[in-house]
Amino acid sequence: MTKIWVFCGAVVVTIVAIVLVAIADVPLQEILSLFLGVLCLLWLILLLTVPWNLYFQAHALIHEIRTSRERGIDVPAEREPEARRIASRMRWFAVGSHLVSAALVALITYLSDGAIGYYLAGLYLVSTFFRPAGAYFSYLRDRMATMLQDVRHPRDDVIETLRRLDTLKADLETLHDESDDQDLRLTRLEQGLATAEANAAARDRTLHAKVDAHARQFEHSLTRLTDNQEVIAGLKAFLRLARSELS
Structure with missing residues (x-):
């Protein structure tokens, strides 16, 4: 100007x-x-x-x-x-x-x-x-x-206001840090849950495999037992036939 x-x-x-x-x-x-x-x-x-x-x-x-x-x-x-x-x-x-x-x-x-x-x-x-x-x-x-x-x-009021603002800022930073800690804990918890779910799924698969193996073994045992009963029945029939001829 x-x-x-x-x-x-x-x-x-x-x-x-x-x-x-x-x-x-x-x-x-x-x-x-x-x-x-x-x-x-x-x-x-x-x-x-x-x-x-x-x-x-x-x-x-x-x-x-x-x-x-x-x-x-x-x-x-x-x-x-x-x-x-x-x-x-x-x-x-x-x-x-x-x-x-x-x-x-x-x-x-x-x-x-x-x-x-x-x-x-x-x-x-x-x-x-x-x-x-x-x-x-x-x-x-x-x-x-x-x-x-x-x-x-008065400047004292301004200073007091600045002091309160600093206190609020410190509290806000503390809450921010606590929020970060909570987020970290939540992340670790989610990771732990994911690991537990994976372990449970692995145990379920192992248990199913064992049950299937025992079932197959049981079926095989039943099959063998059935075959033995037929042999025993045949032997009994042969003995009855032999007894009848001897008599």
Whole structure:
């Protein structure tokens, strides 16, 4: 969104410069001075936003890290030193950019025998304190909003909710493990039942084979016994016949 506004501003300045040159017959040096002034203002806006935003955001992060640690929330140890390094770099970059920009504008103004550039240089120097002052009041406003939020939704409640969620998660994992154990036991039971059924079927086949063998042996014995009875009956008939002839 910022890029779009910068582009629109550049287009408007270009159109105004063309109109001034074509219609109002404004000298080219004044047009260049106008361009330089617009560029200086855009650069000032950039200096007041990007580095200072990162600087104050890093400090806000440090504050949140300390608050979270006071509440017992685990925060990686390397986060705070990294945030401090970023804040230090952005602070020196922002202040240095203001000073260097003011020096360059003053030098260009001195070489071009101008006067308005000194005002821009002074604006660069004074604006060094604009953003910190504005950020301080913004910090106070955000701090009050945070305190109000802590009153409405205390961090202790959030921590207690997180603790309960961790407990529920642990219970769920325990139930999951128990379910896995039950599934394993059920699988082993099914395997045992399958093995028992296979053994029972094998014993049934063996028993049937033995019964069939005994039945065949019994039938053979009956057959032999029947044959012996016929022989005995024949012998008895022969004896009766022999007795009758002798008598």
